[in-house]
Amino acid sequence: xxxxxxxxxxxSVVEKExxxxxxxxxxxxxxxxxxxxxxxxxxxxxxxxxxxxxxxxNEISGRYSWNxxxxxxxxxxxxxxxxxxxxxxxxxxxxxxTGGGNKLTFGTGTQLKVEL
Amino acid sequence: GAVVxxxxxxxxxxxGTSVKIECRSLDFQATTMFWYRQFPKQSLxxxxxxxxxSKATYEQGVEKDKFLINHASLTLSxxxxxxxxxxxxxxxxxxxxxxxxxxQPQHFGDGTRLSIL
Numbered sequence: 001x002x003x004x005x006x007x008x009x010x011x012s013v014v015e016k017e018x019x020x021x022x023x024x025x026x027x028x029x030x031x032x033x034x035x036x037x038x039x040x041x042x043x044x045x046x047x048x049x050x051x052x053x054x055x056x057x058n059e060i061s062g063r064y065s066w067n068x069x070x071x072x073x074x075x076x077x078x079x080x081x082x083x084x085x086x087x088x089x090x091x092x093x094x095x096x097x098t099g100g101g102n103k104l105t106f107g108t109g110t111q112l113k114v115e116l
Numbered sequence: 117g118a119v120v121x122x123x124x125x126x127x128x129x130x131x132g133t134s135v136k137i138e139c140r141s142l143d144f145q146a147t148t149m150f151w152y153r154q155f156p157k158q159s160l161x162x163x164x165x166x167x168x169x170s171k172a173t174y175e176q177g178v179e180k181d182k183f184l185i186n187h188a189s190l191t192l193s194x195x196x197x198x199x200x201x202x203x204x205x206x207x208x209x210x211x212x213x214x215x216x217x218x219x220q221p222q223h224f225g226d227g228t229r230l231s232i233l
Contacts, residue, residue: 037224043207043226044209044224044225044226045224046224047224052219091159095219104162104222106159107159108158108159
């Protein structure tokens with residue numbers, strides 16, 4: 001069975017602070033993919049990143065960075081110098097061939113509130 | 117690229133009405149589309165997987181006769197909530213994935229907020 005855990009239900013930070021959103025996953029697959037999505041208050045889900053299980057290089061995209069640690073089954077997401085526009089719910093998700101094939105397994109999401 | 121359009125954004129209707137929601141992939145072909153339901157402050161719950169030209173695959177506990185799915189083309193899937201009741205009120209969101217890879221990202225529509233009075 002596949003599982004994604006986002007232990008942080010809600011995080012509040014002040015603008016310009018750095019914030020890390022945690023994601024821990026469980027899977028029996030050796031090949032799998034991890035995703036992060038952003039859901040702003042308007043509701044749509046915005047794809048942020050896809051990472052395959054064989055690529056443990058950290059990735060940086062502007063103020064966003066992702067740390068993939070296979071040894072601890074974690075795929076954490078850091079926002080540097082947070083802004084009010086970063087306020088949203090962030091979902092971590094997992095895809096693996098034995099997880100129903102087509103399905104994404106989502107975590108429960110982390111609500112990020114960035115205040116002035 | 118990878119734009120998914122969902123229509124309508126909001127629906128308010130009387131109990132007993134059937135409501136149709138459309139999901140279109142605008143710039144890519146999607147053999148597979150997904151329908152999710154999301155309750156306030158909760159994660160996405162997969163309702164069904166929609167496959168072009170074949171019957172949808174429903175998740176356990178989802179009523180097939182209640183939530184009718186049609187995927188008639190590579191760019192369009194529809195979800196019809198039949199004889200909707202207040203308990204069907206929710207946020208429904210679709211996603212689509214490019215045809216050539218099941219491990220590719222799903223791209224989501226903007227969602228439909230359904231309110232049944």
